[in-house]
Amino acid sequence: MEHIIKQLKNGAKHTHLSLAEKAEIKTALLRHVKSNPSIFAQSAPSPFSVNNFRNKKGISILVIIGLLLGGSVSFAAEKTVPGDVFYPVKIHINEQVRGVVAVTPKAKADWDVRKAERRLEEVEKLALTPDVSQEVKIAAEENFNASTNKVEERIANFEKENDGEDAERTAEKLADMLRKRETAFDKKSSKKRVSVSDASFADLATTTVEKSISPDIEVNSASIDNVRENIRGARGKAEQKQKELKNKYRKDSERKHDSLEKDVVIEDNSSREKTSSGNHNKSFYKRSRERKEEIHRTLDKSDRTPNSPQSDDAPKADEND
Amino acid sequence: MKPNATEQEFIKAYDQFADAIFRHCVFRVSDREKAKDIAQGTFVRVWDYMSQGKEIDNMRAFLYRIANNLVIDEYRKKKDDSLDRMRDEEGFDIGFEPRHDIENKDEYARAQSLLECLPDKYREALVMRHIDGLSVKDIARLTHESENVISVRIHRAIERMQILSKNHGTHH
Numbered sequence: 001m002e003h004i005i006k007q008l009k010n011g012a013k014h015t016h017l018s019l020a021e022k023a024e025i026k027t028a029l030l031r032h033v034k035s036n037p038s039i040f041a042q043s044a045p046s047p048f049s050v051n052n053f054r055n056k057k058g059i060s061i062l063v064i065i066g067l068l069l070g071g072s073v074s075f076a077a078e079k080t081v082p083g084d085v086f087y088p089v090k091i092h093i094n095e096q097v098r099g100v101v102a103v104t105p106k107a108k109a110d111w112d113v114r115k116a117e118r119r120l121e122e123v124e125k126l127a128l129t130p131d132v133s134q135e136v137k138i139a140a141e142e143n144f145n146a147s148t149n150k151v152e153e154r155i156a157n158f159e160k161e162n163d164g165e166d167a168e169r170t171a172e173k174l175a176d177m178l179r180k181r182e183t184a185f186d187k188k189s190s191k192k193r194v195s196v197s198d199a200s201f202a203d204l205a206t207t208t209v210e211k212s213i214s215p216d217i218e219v220n221s222a223s224i225d226n227v228r229e230n231i232r233g234a235r236g237k238a239e240q241k242q243k244e245l246k247n248k249y250r251k252d253s254e255r256k257h258d259s260l261e262k263d264v265v266i267e268d269n270s271s272r273e274k275t276s277s278g279n280h281n282k283s284f285y286k287r288s289r290e291r292k293e294e295i296h297r298t299l300d301k302s303d304r305t306p307n308s309p310q311s312d313d314a315p316k317a318d319e320n321d
Numbered sequence: 322m323k324p325n326a327t328e329q330e331f332i333k334a335y336d337q338f339a340d341a342i343f344r345h346c347v348f349r350v351s352d353r354e355k356a357k358d359i360a361q362g363t364f365v366r367v368w369d370y371m372s373q374g375k376e377i378d379n380m381r382a383f384l385y386r387i388a389n390n391l392v393i394d395e396y397r398k399k400k401d402d403s404l405d406r407m408r409d410e411e412g413f414d415i416g417f418e419p420r421h422d423i424e425n426k427d428e429y430a431r432a433q434s435l436l437e438c439l440p441d442k443y444r445e446a447l448v449m450r451h452i453d454g455l456s457v458k459d460i461a462r463l464t465h466e467s468e469n470v471i472s473v474r475i476h477r478a479i480e481r482m483q484i485l486s487k488n489h490g491t492h493h
Contacts, residue, residue: 004482005451007432012452015347016340025361038327038372
């Protein structure tokens with residue numbers, strides 16, 4: 001059996017096309033290829049061809065480059081201001097992604113405060129940079145105003161939902177942030193002014209440069225004053241809001257406290273009745289008695305008289321326990 | 322004109338597999354000229370497929386599949402012409418003498434002659450396994466049969482060749 005197979009295999013070894021035959025077939029095939037060209041006139045396959053899933057190396061290189069590029073663009077975009085090429089990346093990608101993390105209304109409000117701070121940083125940066133067009137500065141200021149308005153909206157929402165604590169906290173955060181930025185901006189702008197005036201003094205010796213510097217100084221000081229005023233206005237508004245909320249919620253809490261005290265008095269009366277039937281424990285009774293005494297100190301003596309028999313009942317509760 | 326990537330791939334496939342495909346065809350049809358035609362036709366079909374922008378995952382398997390289909394077409398043509406071939410297809414008669422001049426041929430030619438006596442399906446399996454060196458799994462995939470069927474065909478093909486060889490005193 002093996003012998004026959006061996007014979008066949010040996011025969012197969014010597015069976016092949018002669019060179020002439022091979023060339024003849026090849027010529028015929030090339031003629032066919034020329035007359036029927038590929039409808040996909042491809043050039044050399046790209047090492048990054050995504051269609052070719054076997055090309056794992058190319059795809060992985062592409063992914064790595066994409067990640068590196070995306071990461072560096074995103075990082076570079078963080079320092080941009082309106083008018084920069086990557087500014088939309090900062091607004092529409094970086095901030096959107098970070099905003100997704102903020103889920104609760106509280107976290108969202110915090111993120112809005114942070115965004116307002118970022119917009120303010122941009123305004124400050126533009127004010128301290130020479131040769132920035134007025135349009136860009138206005139756009140940045142509008143962005144800042146819009147972001148503070150957003151924070152105010154958040155505060156209003158908290159108020160609507162009777163969440164005084166968060167409303168107050170957000171208003172405080174905004175006011176704090178604006179206060180800090182105002183101080184920092186004052187420092188920065190004064191330094192800048194000194195350096196610019198120093199430069200102008202030095203340049204006074206060379207008359208040719210003098211003319212080119214003086215308009216910049218004017219533009220800078222005007223925009224710096226403008227920004228300072230803007231921050232001050234926003235800060236004043238935020239502080240005002242904070243104060244309003246504080247007063248409002250303080251009054252509310254006092255009112256609540258009073259009503260609570262009254263509740264305790266009523267509770268005491270009812271608890272006295274209950275303890276007489278032996279249902280209350282000693283600690284609760286003690287606590288209520290202490291609170292009651294406190295209230296009695298503040299209340300009018302005439303109001304106390306109907307509750308006076310309580311003291312006689314207390315030992316009864318002790319006996320029960 | 323510089324050949325594009327598809328052309329280059331096609332030419333490379335021709336240079337690499339032309340002899341193997343031709344050999345397969347020779348052992349299937351036992352006619353050198355016909356085998357040449359079938360081999361050429363195989364590559365023409367491959368180009369027609371590639372030129373449409375379709376991708377070929379396994380060029381070798383693809384070539385054997387096309388060649389096999391063309392050989393089957395050739396058998397059909399023959400079948401129409403020959404009643405003898407028809408009898409081979411339906412069932413091989415052991416007592417049948419395939420070639421009158423079988424003793425006069427050398428060993429290889431005798432083996433070839435014995436191969437010619439096999440029904441096409443047995444011949445197909447045997448050539449693919451022992452001439453082309455394809456695995457049973459690959460053959461099963463190419464012929465759309467189960468691996469078990471292919472193994473049985475190969476075994477029976479060898480068995481029949483042995484009997485034929487004994488009958489004509491060619492077995493050593």
